[in-house]
Amino acid sequence: MSSNGSRRREITVADVARAAQVSKAQAARALGNYGAVSEEVRGRVLAAAEELSYRPNELARSMNTGKSNTIGVVVGDIENPHFGLATRGITDTAKKSGYNVILINTDEDTAAEVDAVRVLLDKRVDGLIVAPASSVATRHLQSVQDSGRPLVLLDRNAGPMDVETMAVDMADISHESTKYLLQAGHRRIAFISTLRTESSYRAGMLLDSSQIADRLEGMQQAYREGGFDFPVDLVRLNAGDAESIRRVTREVLLMPDPATAVVASDGLIALSIVEAIQELGLAIPADVSFLMYDDFAWTRLTTPPLTVIAQPVYNMGVAAAKALIRQIQGLPRRTPAPKFTATLIRRGSVGIRRAAEVRK
Amino acid sequence: MSSNGSRRREITVADVARAAQVSKAQAARALGNYGAVSEEVRGRVLAAAEELSYRPNELARSMNTGKSNTIGVVVGDIENPHFGLATRGITDTAKKSGYNVILINTDEDTAAEVDAVRVLLDKRVDGLIVAPASSVATRHLQSVQDSGRPLVLLDRNAGPMDVETMAVDMADISHESTKYLLQAGHRRIAFISTLRTESSYRAGMLLDSSQIADRLEGMQQAYREGGFDFPVDLVRLNAGDAESIRRVTREVLLMPDPATAVVASDGLIALSIVEAIQELGLAIPADVSFLMYDDFAWTRLTTPPLTVIAQPVYNMGVAAAKALIRQIQGLPRRTPAPKFTATLIRRGSVGIRRAAEVRK
DNA sequence: GCTAGGATTGAGACCGGACTCACATCGGGG
DNA sequence: CCCCGATGTGAGTCCGGTCTCAATCCTAGC
Numbered sequence: 001m002s003s004n005g006s007r008r009r010e011i012t013v014a015d016v017a018r019a020a021q022v023s024k025a026q027a028a029r030a031l032g033n034y035g036a037v038s039e040e041v042r043g044r045v046l047a048a049a050e051e052l053s054y055r056p057n058e059l060a061r062s063m064n065t066g067k068s069n070t071i072g073v074v075v076g077d078i079e080n081p082h083f084g085l086a087t088r089g090i091t092d093t094a095k096k097s098g099y100n101v102i103l104i105n106t107d108e109d110t111a112a113e114v115d116a117v118r119v120l121l122d123k124r125v126d127g128l129i130v131a132p133a134s135s136v137a138t139r140h141l142q143s144v145q146d147s148g149r150p151l152v153l154l155d156r157n158a159g160p161m162d163v164e165t166m167a168v169d170m171a172d173i174s175h176e177s178t179k180y181l182l183q184a185g186h187r188r189i190a191f192i193s194t195l196r197t198e199s200s201y202r203a204g205m206l207l208d209s210s211q212i213a214d215r216l217e218g219m220q221q222a223y224r225e226g227g228f229d230f231p232v233d234l235v236r237l238n239a240g241d242a243e244s245i246r247r248v249t250r251e252v253l254l255m256p257d258p259a260t261a262v263v264a265s266d267g268l269i270a271l272s273i274v275e276a277i278q279e280l281g282l283a284i285p286a287d288v289s290f291l292m293y294d295d296f297a298w299t300r301l302t303t304p305p306l307t308v309i310a311q312p313v314y315n316m317g318v319a320a321a322k323a324l325i326r327q328i329q330g331l332p333r334r335t336p337a338p339k340f341t342a343t344l345i346r347r348g349s350v351g352i353r354r355a356a357e358v359r360k
Numbered sequence: 361m362s363s364n365g366s367r368r369r370e371i372t373v374a375d376v377a378r379a380a381q382v383s384k385a386q387a388a389r390a391l392g393n394y395g396a397v398s399e400e401v402r403g404r405v406l407a408a409a410e411e412l413s414y415r416p417n418e419l420a421r422s423m424n425t426g427k428s429n430t431i432g433v434v435v436g437d438i439e440n441p442h443f444g445l446a447t448r449g450i451t452d453t454a455k456k457s458g459y460n461v462i463l464i465n466t467d468e469d470t471a472a473e474v475d476a477v478r479v480l481l482d483k484r485v486d487g488l489i490v491a492p493a494s495s496v497a498t499r500h501l502q503s504v505q506d507s508g509r510p511l512v513l514l515d516r517n518a519g520p521m522d523v524e525t526m527a528v529d530m531a532d533i534s535h536e537s538t539k540y541l542l543q544a545g546h547r548r549i550a551f552i553s554t555l556r557t558e559s560s561y562r563a564g565m566l567l568d569s570s571q572i573a574d575r576l577e578g579m580q581q582a583y584r585e586g587g588f589d590f591p592v593d594l595v596r597l598n599a600g601d602a603e604s605i606r607r608v609t610r611e612v613l614l615m616p617d618p619a620t621a622v623v624a625s626d627g628l629i630a631l632s633i634v635e636a637i638q639e640l641g642l643a644i645p646a647d648v649s650f651l652m653y654d655d656f657a658w659t660r661l662t663t664p665p666l667t668v669i670a671q672p673v674y675n676m677g678v679a680a681a682k683a684l685i686r687q688i689q690g691l692p693r694r695t696p697a698p699k700f701t702a703t704l705i706r707r708g709s710v711g712i713r714r715a716a717e718v719r720k
Numbered sequence: 721g722c723t724a725g726g727a728t729t730g731a732g733a734c735c736g737g738a739c740t741c742a743c744a745t746c747g748g749g750g
Numbered sequence: 751c752c753c754c755g756a757t758g759t760g761a762g763t764c765c766g767g768t769c770t771c772a773a774t775c776c777t778a779g780c
Contacts, residue, residue: 008507010507010736012737013736013737014737022759023759023760023761024761025738025739025759025760025761026758026759026760028736028737028738028739029738031737032737032738034738035739035758036757036758037758038757038758038759041759053507055478055507056482056736056737057423057482057484057735057736057737058479058482058484059419059420059423059428059483059484059735059737060419060423060736060737060738060765061736061737061738062419062765063423063736063738063764063766063767064737064738064739064764064765065738065739066765068419070483078438078444078447078448078463079441079444079448081439081441084438084439084440084444087438087465088439088467091438100464101464102462102463103438103462103463103464103465104460104462105447105448105451105463107448119418119460122415122416122417122418123418124418143413147368147370147413147415148368268657271657272657274661275660275661278661296658297628297631298631298656298661298662301631301634301638301658301662302663370766372765372766372767373766373767374767382729383729384730384731385731385769386729386730388768388769389729389768392767392768394768394769395728395768395769396729397728398727398729401729416766416767417766417767419765419766419767420735420766420767421767422735422767423734423735423765423768424734424766424767424768424769425735425767425768425769426735
């Protein structure tokens with residue numbers, strides 16, 4: 001073991017034992033609160049530990065006990081309040097059961113996610129909660145399960161993997177909100193997402209994200225039920241940064257047969273979409289209707305307030321932590337599995353379609 | 361060591377050695393990439409490790425090397441994009457130097473912060489970056505330093521502690537923005553913050569947060585230079601949740617001598633303040649001017665766009681990680697220490713004062 | 721062929737704490 | 751006094767990997 005110059009060597013159980021004039025085993029028992037030790041010895045040990053500023057080495061402890069009392073959480077975007085809230089749900093719940101939570105951010109990058117999972121498992125966390133970046137590239141998640149490590153997915157599922165997953169039924173809410181737009185007269189509804197694909201969207205295309213796939217499925221179902229053709233050309237993926245989001249928004253709004261409504265797949269890109277709409281001098285909802293996923297607090301402050309799809313994110317975090325702790329403790333899954341429902345919150349950003357006429 | 365029923369025992373170096381028919385030391389050298397080992401043996405070991413799905417135990421490794429290659433980050437509010445961006449700066453920088461980042465959230469609670477610091481040190485992270493909840497209750501931070509552990513503070517300082525801190529000079533920007541408000545004719549400027557105190561604000565009162573204290577100092581300085589009396593009654597602290605933020609906002613706007621401008625101390629409470637202003641049927645900036653700390657993306661989307669104080673948060677995160685890594689590596693501090701400057705971004709939410717007359 | 725130096729190898733100690741088990745002590749009951 | 755049960759104690763082992771150092775092997779040069 002190499003020595004770090006300015007670092008003071010940590011006090012060990014053996015040091016405390018010496019100072020308290022007891023055996024190492026006595027000191028360890030008092031400090032680790034296991035086994036039997038007389039109250040007199042315990043008192044002497046705890047006093048010596050405090051005097052010496054003893055700090056337990058959780059690495060050693062975990063190696064011996066096989067448990068770290070730590071939950072690893074892997075999220076896709078630390079700046080998205082969606083994950084902030086979910087994480088809070090996880091942390092609140094874990095704390096109550098005596099677990100610490102450590103968090104790693106992946107920026108929705110699958111390679112970073114694979115790495116984060118590896119790091120956390122190498123550190124022998126007791127279990128993992130992962131918001132997978134992809135529902136296709138899941139080998140790393142499957143191998144977590146194969147090794148018997150507790151795993152719960154959050155927000156997105158992982159294809160055909162049989163793993164506890166806390167997520168909203170996206171097809172359902174997408175179906176409902178698309179019907180709402182269709183009933184307001186909209187037929188040209190654009191859907192804009194950051195999801196990375198090799199090529200432009202085509203009908204039936206297999207998508208990396210089950211969440212986006214489900215949303216599109218819900219939209220198409222609503223179109224079918226209304227007897228309308230789904231506007232495939234208005235599904236715009238790969239809107240990766242603010243500039244491309246704005247470019248895509250301009251395209252769908254300025255094309256010969258423009259979109260009369262825009263659906264933003266998450267709150268962060270919604271900002272750039274709304275900005276682009278404003279830059280084009282278009283009014284919401286007079287010129288273009290707007291709807292976005294996630295109920296961020298600021299959506300109530302704009303003029304008009306925005307129509308949103310609210311997800312029970314905190315509760316999903318709570319449920320994920322509970323499920324994981326049950327796995328860690330070897331308890332069976334809770335049945336029936338918890339269901340999470342998103343809610344369409346109608347505010348002022350969706351209006352009756354007449355935009356096409358006004359804009360020409 | 362207790363056994364967890366469904367968990368498969370992890371493969372060890374000894375298992376790999378057996379499978380590769382080499383000594384444990386040979387296998388360890390090949391897997392740990394240290395010492396000398398022939399290419400032939402190395403190949404056999406790596407193949408066996410892959411065959412067996414060997415996963416190194418970082419706990420054991422850290423115990424031996426005395427290093428974990430991990431940086432612990434303690435932030436005050438995971439839902440605040442301010443910390444999201446700082447964390448991204450930290451993570452991006454740490455990754456480049458081969459460090460993993462683990463994050464713990466404290467909800468701006470000092471007890472939670474003390475606990476987070478303890479957990480991370482128990483886990484023997486190589487160093488800590490902490491955004492302290494308090495600049496007064498800093499004993500836990502001082503003891504980190506006393507034990508020789510690398511520590512860097514982010515965003516807020518810790519009173520008289522001599523510790524590398526990456527933060528903006530709050531007095532300066534507060535002075536500048538207050539002058540801007542004063543020059544627009546405002547004399548009744550309210551400052552609303554979540555900071556917890558035992559009693560209402562009084563002149564000269566010692567505050568737990570140096571950041572808030574500096575902002576108030578900057579305001580008072582601008583008032584003094586203009587020859588105006590600082591409206592102590594308009595400093596409203598303890599605005600802890602959305603409802604009390606709204607209540608406080610109503611109070612300062614409806615009092616006999618009402619505020620004509622409101623300064624929000626952070627972007628999260630700004631949301632509730634703006635909401636309260638809207639609920640009162642008041643217009644920004646016609647009836648009341650508004651200014652907030654932090655340049656959140658949504659502040660450009662409101663009508664009018666909001667005047668904000670932008671902080672170089674990402675860069676602060678980058679600098680914090682660099683400073684910490686230097687400490688870990690035993691290198692001297694970088695001189696001169698990096699300076700961070702906030703910028704007043706003037707948009708549409710500050711207008712010429714005439715509110716008092718219109719509102720009566 | 722011999723020697724020297726570099727590379728490789730393997731045994732054992734170690735990191736810091738949890739665990740096991742044989743032994744010692746104490747107190748109560750017969 | 752003896753026996754038994756409960757409680758406390760201490761020595762040694764173990765977790766999984768790194769490090770050290772003596773011994774061995776291999777190769778190149780003389």
